[in-house]
Amino acid sequence: MEKEKEHTSLGLNLEDYLYEAQNCTGQRACLFIDLNYLQGTDFSFRCPVWQKEQLSAYGAMGKCKLTSDLLTGKIDFSNPTIREIAFKDLMCGSCDAACKRNLDLEPLLLIESLRAKLVELGYGPLPEHKPISDNIEKSNNRYGQDQNKRMDWLPSSVKPVPKADILYFAGCRACFKNTEIAAATANIFTAAKAEFMVLPDEPCCGHYLSTTGQIEKARKIFEKNLQLIRETGAKTVVFSCADCFKTIKVDYPKLLGFSTFDLGFEVKHITEMADEWVQAGRLQLDKRVDMKVTYTDACNLGRMSDPWIPWEGTRGHFGRLNPPRTVRRGLHGVYEPPRDLLKAIPGIELVEMVRHHENAWCCGNHGGVKEAYPEFSVWTASERLREAATTGAEAIITACSGCKENFTDASQDGMKVYDITEIMAMAIGK
């Protein structure tokens, strides 16, 4: 009876999640927002793909059951329905935060591992993921753009320095598509009198590759990028993109086998940094911005950004883990700094949607879903905009360029969409 089970670990090995797959209780906590936050029938669900497809297979509980069937040979990995279920998942981590309200299962890691396994076996990624993946590999950015134009977003009034404690990692979207976000961020640095540097040839963070299950390709990019960042000597790397932020904070350590705390530098989102500056009196957000707004928590900035702590050990008698494992529950996400910043701006009236903080509804632009299932992606964003409209807000504010992109694509009823850096830039008079 004292015999320990075989070795297991946290990572992206699907076999390690058989226990999780078989211990889902089917209560559907993964589908509802935290029940204490319910405000009626509408907006009570949290899982976009399940609500859209309306079948258990698309929810985390169904994926647990299917993973059990896959690992025990009852279903073959080559089944096309399995592929659709795995790759239609937004990888937004909502089920994960919900599951850890009660159970300590790891639905998100299970789904990530399932994607990785499908790619390993040649059943993924989907053809629709190929263009962006190729761009990243060939051009170092997701758009296949000329890297020489990567810094074109930089306002002429802002001068990064060659060496500073802060490294600003802008990310592909802010460099090539939503350049207003990068420009606003640079203006915030300047307003706070914070010197910052940028990478001379900033590469793609590799988020797209890891989230679409292309683990080996991602690992190579992660190793290379990590070396680049470490060589700058930066003490803090600041992001305006939630995807880059989470990838470097969580996925780099996860795939490279160490803890977030061993990255060698601090990882911060611009909202965390700016909030500190405002509290220290270093940044004044004193220009009036008259607007009733609601804030949408980006998945990668909120519930998915708990630090990564590697774990390996055994699961033994009564399911007990040895050594004990720290569970990433989404408790340490960047939730309050964006709200504090918005509240600090005169004229801004901040109202909450029903689903906020770790219960937030995903924007739909995640996990390669926008490319493979564009209609579903936009539907997901539309649902969020519908929720935002019920608050009476005239604008939805996000802190992720991916969210801004998708809300802009979905917005048809006049709801304005801003990145929080843009609002802050208004408040500093830029």
Add this chain to the structure above:
Amino acid sequence: MKGIENFDNIPEEAARALEAVVGSERITTDPVFCAADTGLGLSREIFGWGGISQNAACIIQPTTTEQVARIIKTCNRYNVPFMPVVCRICAPTNAQLRTDIVIIDLVWMNQCIVDEKNMYAIVEPGVTQAVLQSEILDKDLYQFICGGGGYPSVIADHVGYSSATGILNYRTDTWATRRMSGMEWVSPEGEIYRIGSMVKGDDSGYWHDGLGPGIVGFWKGNNGWAGSMGILTKMAIKLYPFQPEKLVPDGISCDTAVKLPPRVRWYNVTFPTEESLEKATHEIHKAQICAAVNRVPVYWREIAKCRGDRDFRNIFWEAWEQETPETVGQSHILRVLIVGYASLKHLEYEERVLMDIISEAGGTPRRTKQTDEGTFYNPNTIDQWMPTGVFGLTTGSWESERCVREHDDIFIERLDKYEFKHEYLPQHGEQPWHCSWAMGRARYTETHAWNDGALLDPLDPLFDDGAGGRHLLAAFGSLGLDIIIGNGAQDLAGVFIRPISLESPAYFDFTQWVDRFRGEFDPKGIAAPPFPYMMEAVISGLPPEFQDEFKASAAKARSKPWLGNPED
């Protein structure tokens, strides 16, 4: 994929006819989708192995009562059995035992209409307990939340095995039958009936059964069909007045709670002995105060500490291993909820009465956070149920205070002598959890003994192929059934052999009673089988030595009337 392309497990004609009812977007015969929807929930844990869950042949998602009726008629026409499903946690909602069934997924029939003035709600099957609660708390009304969590369907909870019970039943009518005022029922043959307040058509007012014998109980679990005789597509539920101030949510999962307004207050009270706790409980009942009354076992306190960054399973074990029979024996905690339903003065009055009772019984009020995690919305239960990875050997009973205490004593005594006790989490002398119902006129109690999930898992290195049978037998056989003999408490295990809450010897043998109705309404056996039937089929799959012992226990229990029977 959605639509019907696979006919391995269902006749193509039947699938086509079903598709014609709902359209191709609301039906699938894809084996992967069907596999994902079966074998979920507690069926695996309770019964020890996943093999009893059979993949469905088809999943269909109606949106109206008329569609449900047409689906059932189609199932009858092609002799295809069906199973209604909303929440997947409970065993009866899985595709057990019967192969090639049609899962009728009612999640998306989720309309909820609240009549604030007349204090009732009409709900469809997809409305969950917590969602209904959130709809009505805003209107200064409340209802019970099932002890099993806020996720189940309101309708299923009222008619299912759980009997729609929870700690808030102290003030609300305890029995589901008394809260169900009307129903829209699609019979196993596909006919639509409206019962109780719904007969009138305009759904106005609280009407219950009207003239003649009460019939809503026929649908209710334990003494009815546990929702297995056709499908209830609407139910009118009685609601209860609350107080006007809002319960404000706070915190991040897993540390969320609602902040209690001034007129809602929790009190934790420690007592020097179990007897003094019982005395206080009894006096609370007599004084007709409080909104919920619970005894808090030590393991609850340990489980309650498992929040935040810590790993629940490990934290629980570390804490529990520190406990001894001595430490557990010294813990006598009562947790009571007071609500100032009428006013703040009402709360203050009850508070003064409570303090007098506590003082006279030698109790000491302790500091308590004025927040609530799990009473009003109840997102918080599975962790309590499954710290070993499986549903525990739980004996539960409800009856008078005297009766359930005796029942608990017998259970604990037998568990102590149980040959395979080492397969269960050490009890450390733990006393059962109990709560009061119906202002103390009834008591509900549970004693948990958690089995090691690894022993029941065929894929686990620790798997023991006899453990499943032993666990089943322990839960429902030698430890479960035997203890109701001569005691009279309504034991959870007893639902498999006898009706509960039917206070007449005429209905003594549940299976015979259900057989009569089933023969009348579902002669082809197309509807989901009632829970007891399923249980007997599970037993029939056990090794012969377990079957014999279980049958012997069942026969003993059947052979004797219960204590409450005046003819005994």
